[in-house]
Amino acid sequence: MTSRDGYSWTPQDGLKAGVPSLGVVSPLSNIVSPEVEYDVVVIGAGYCGLTAARNAALEGLKVLLLEGRDRIGGRSWSSNIDGYAFEMGGTWVHWGQANTWREILRYQMEKDIEMSFDFEKGVKHFELNTPDMGVTMTHQEEDQLLAEALNKFTNVDGVYGRKIIPLPHTTFHNPASIPLDSLSAQDRINEIACTLSPRERAVLEASILLASGGTLETTSFHEFMHWWAMCGYSYQGWLDLLITWKFRAGQSTFARRFFDEAVASKRLAYSFDTPVQHIKDAGSGVEITARDGRRFRALRAISAVPLNVLGAVTFDPPLPPGKQQAIGIGHVNQTVKVHAELSNKDLRSWTGITYPHNELHYAIGDGTTPAGNTHVVCFGGQNKHINPEADIPRTKRAVSSLFTPAHYDGQGVQIERLVFHNWSKDEFAKGAWFFPPPKLLINHLEDMRARHGNVVFANSDWALGWRSFIDGAIEEGTRAALEVRRDIDKLKGRGNL
Ligand code: FAD
Numbered sequence: 495m496t497s498r499d500g501y502s503w504t505p506q507d508g509l510k511a512g513v514p515s516l517g518v519v520s521p522l523s524n525i526v527s528p529e530v531e532y533d534v535v536v537i538g539a540g541y542c543g544l545t546a547a548r549n550a551a552l553e554g555l556k557v558l559l560l561e562g563r564d565r566i567g568g569r570s571w572s573s574n575i576d577g578y579a580f581e582m583g584g585t586w587v588h589w590g591q592a593n594t595w596r597e598i599l600r601y602q603m604e605k606d607i608e609m610s611f612d613f614e615k616g617v618k619h620f621e622l623n624t625p626d627m628g629v630t631m632t633h634q635e636e637d638q639l640l641a642e643a644l645n646k647f648t649n650v651d652g653v654y655g656r657k658i659i660p661l662p663h664t665t666f667h668n669p670a671s672i673p674l675d676s677l678s679a680q681d682r683i684n685e686i687a688c689t690l691s692p693r694e695r696a697v698l699e700a701s702i703l704l705a706s707g708g709t710l711e712t713t714s715f716h717e718f719m720h721w722w723a724m725c726g727y728s729y730q731g732w733l734d735l736l737i738t739w740k741f742r743a744g745q746s747t748f749a750r751r752f753f754d755e756a757v758a759s760k761r762l763a764y765s766f767d768t769p770v771q772h773i774k775d776a777g778s779g780v781e782i783t784a785r786d787g788r789r790f791r792a793l794r795a796i797s798a799v800p801l802n803v804l805g806a807v808t809f810d811p812p813l814p815p816g817k818q819q820a821i822g823i824g825h826v827n828q829t830v831k832v833h834a835e836l837s838n839k840d841l842r843s844w845t846g847i848t849y850p851h852n853e854l855h856y857a858i859g860d861g862t863t864p865a866g867n868t869h870v871v872c873f874g875g876q877n878k879h880i881n882p883e884a885d886i887p888r889t890k891r892a893v894s895s896l897f898t899p900a901h902y903d904g905q906g907v908q909i910e911r912l913v914f915h916n917w918s919k920d921e922f923a924k925g926a927w928f929f930p931p932p933k934l935l936i937n938h939l940e941d942m943r944a945r946h947g948n949v950v951f952a953n954s955d956w957a958l959g960w961r962s963f964i965d966g967a968i969e970e971g972t973r974a975a976l977e978v979r980r981d982i983d984k985l986k987g988r989g990n991l
Contacts, residue, residue, distance in 0.1 A: 495520055497565045499920070500573055500582050501883045503912040509886055513573035513582075513913065517565040517746035519753070523765040525558075532558040532763070532792040534978050535782050537770045537807075540568020541584075541964050542952050543798035544749060545597075545971025546978075547764075548756035550796075553979050557762050558790055560782065562769035562922045565746075566753050569800070569923055570964055572744025573913060578863050579744030580833045581871075582915040583926070584964045586610070588735045590726070591965035593972065601751040608742045610860050610871075616840035621898060623848040624696045628898050636845065640701065641729035643694035646686050647702075648719060650674070654727045655719050662723035663959045665716075665939060675716035675936040679706070682715045700849040704856045705736075706929040707875040708826030714932045717961075724960060737858070745964075769922070773797070774810040775947040794948050794981055796974045801825055801942065801955045802924035809946065816941030817951075823934050825955065827962075828918045829926035830854065830874040832882050834893045835911035838902060841868040846896050853880045853892035867910055872896060882914045928955035928962035950974045 500513035536547040539561035547559045565571060570584030587607070589595045598604055613633055620636035622629050631639070651657040658674070661667040666675075679702045683695070690698065699710060705721060706713035725731035741748055756762040765784075772783040773795055780795045799807060805821045812818075832854060842859045849855040857872035872893055874880060882889040890909050899906040917926045942956035952974035957966025982988075 497563070497571075499563065499565065499571070500913070500915045502573075502575065503886055504910065509883060511883075514575060515565055515571055515573050515746050516744070517567045517571045517749055519565060519764070519766045522564065522767050524757075525763050525765055528788060528790070530556070530763070531779070532556045532790070533982050534558075534794045534796060535560060535780065535790055535792040536796045536798060537782070538568060538798035538953075539563070539566045539753070539764075539766070540798060540954070541570060541749065541752070541967035542954055542971040542974070543568070543796070544752040544756070545968045546796045546798060546952060546975045547762060548752050549972060549975035550978060551756045551759040551761040553975070555761065555979060555982060557756070558792060559756075559762060559764040560768045560770055560784065560790070561764070561766045564766055567746055567749040569917070569927065570745045570749065572741075572746045574744055574746075575911075575913065576864050578861070578869070579741070580869070580913040581740065581745055582913075583831070583917070584745060585740050586737050587741070587964060588739055590731075590735050591960050591963060593960070593968040594965040597752070597968060598748070601748070603741070603748060603751070606742055606747070607739050610738060610740055610858065612859065613843045616843040616859075617901070618843040621844070621846035621848075621896070621901070622693060622696060623846070623852075623896075623898060624692070625851050626692065629693070630901060633845065637729070637733075639693055640697050643690065643698035644701065644722075644729050644732065646689055646694070647682060647698055648722045648727070650719070655722050656727050659719050659723040662720050665720060665935060665958065671716060671719070672936055674719055675714055676932055677715040678711050678932050679713035679715055679718060680710035683710065696849055697847055700847045700855050703875050703877050704873055706827060707829035707926050708929055708931070709876050712826040712876070712931045714930045714935065717930050717935065720961070770799075770807055772808045772810070773949060775949060777947070780948050793985060794950065794978045796950045796952055796978060798952050798971065798974070800923060800953050801928060803922055806921075809949070811947070813946055814941070814944070816938060817944065817946070820934065820938035820942050823931065823938070825925060825928045825934070826876065826931050827926045827929040828876040828879055830880055830882060831914060831917075831926070832872045832874075832889060832893065833860075833913040834870045834872060834909055835863050835865075836868045836870055837908040837910050838868055839866060840902075841870060841907070844868075844870070848896045850877060852895045853878045853888070854896060857896050865910070879918070881916055881919060882912070883916060886912070945977070950977050
């Protein structure tokens with residue numbers, strides 16, 4: 495089935511809005527009677543909402559799941575085109591992400607994982623292009639360069655962050671780390687600038703922007719260090735945990751398992767294409783009003799809506815000032831992710847950075863399509879932001895500019911297909927994964943996590959561990975379902991476990 499979301503472009507068909515996805519839900523609703531009072535309404539069917547709805551339903555609660563889109567998965571979903579999966583959002587998973595891996599094992603999907611990289615044949619090199627230099631190097635040299643640069647950036651305490659962020663799930667466990675949240679990535683680069691070679695500086699800046707999707711000035715250095723700590727304080731961990739393993743058949747196959755299991759419990763009602771407009775907390779329960787005017791009642795609500803679009807939902811009573819301020823600030827990630835299918839077969843083993851002048855600054859060979867072409871996944875962000883669908887020739891130029899034609903028989907690359915989702919223009923996301931500007935977390939992490947009366951707020955954006963990852967969404971959905979089940983056990987006079 496085809497979702498409204500996403501775009502594809504081919505020379506034959508031109509630009510098309512909407513791409514096929516296994517995540518599309520049909521029929522859009524299974525609600526039989528609007529008069530039912532649910533135990534809990536879950537708003538948002540990303541991994542957080544799916545986990546919360548599934549867990550609550552499995553634990554015996556009567557659950558209603560409301561979602562603005564026509565599909566599950568939120569910021570993680572795949573489009574299967576000719577049997578090949580293009581990841582529109584969240585992609586990479588790893589066994590070091592404990593919540594995600596628990597679910598992969600639960601659904602016996604451990605054999606459905608494959609590696610993005612394949613350095614076996616073809617060009618087997620890394621390209622670094624800046625306005626002042628164009629170099630190719632082996633992947634071993636690429637790793638050495640990146641490791642050197644990232645080690646310099648993160649070595650704030652002589653042990654690469656281990657002392658300053660010893661327990662990353664407790665964000666500010668060591669008070670000495672608090673000042674790092676007032677620093678931007680640019681501030682930290684300024685501190686170490688004299689130790690960086692031009693190559694190190696270029697790959698470091700491109701890597702930081704690949705993580706944050708913002709600018710160097712809007713990237714919290716503390717949050718970067720948090721990611722680094724989660725990755726085991728090493729470049730190898732960074733590579734392994736962030737960008738190596740993915741689902742062969744795409745994220746939507748994974749999200750489906752959560753949804754299908756919840757539906758099979760027969761305690762899940764759902765309605766897609768149902769954006770929530772207003773949440774009223776009457777003390778004894780909540781009343782949810784959808785944009786189309788429909789009203790739903792429940793004892794509790796779980797809002798699994800991301801930070802950057804939470805402001806579109808109104809609350810009665812209004813949200814407390816701290817939460818409102820966090821929503822007003824928002825996160826800074828405006829990543830642009832573009833898949834390109836290239837007829838150049840040798841590029842499967844290619845990786846590259848073209849920075850800072852190109853709209854897409856980082857890319858890797860990510861697969862081989864059924865046509866035998868190379869699939870390259872390319873990333874840009876706020877640094878030189880584009881809306882890929884607005885100007886396809888420019889988007890194609892941004893892809894081509896990652897490659898120096900001289901290295902490829904003077905021909906450059908041949909683009910057969912583009913696939914992408916514009917996360918910045920998406921009314922239900924307004925950005926990609928969460929990445930905070932300086933001071934957002936120290937001032938508002940607790941505000942973002944706090945419940946408001948009968949409404950529990952859960953989202954990957956304010957998870958404690960893999961905040962901004964799929965794992966963080968599952969962490970948060972698990973927390974929210976348990977919190978609500980405990981509430982309802984108490985209300986109904988059942989023992990509180
Ligand atoms: P979401 O997935 O955003 O779910 C929220 C849901 O709420 C959405 O379905 C939305 O439509 C719905 N909603 C919003 N407003 C309303 C409303 N008013 N009414 C009803 N419904 C509403 N993570 C990784 O682990 N690995 C990666 O490789 C990775 N890469 C990424 C690449 C990109 C381009 C992006 C965008 C994200 C990536 N992430 C990655 C992050 C990961 O996708 C997210 O952190 C995670 O999917 C968030 O899940 P969530 O359920 O917390 O939020």
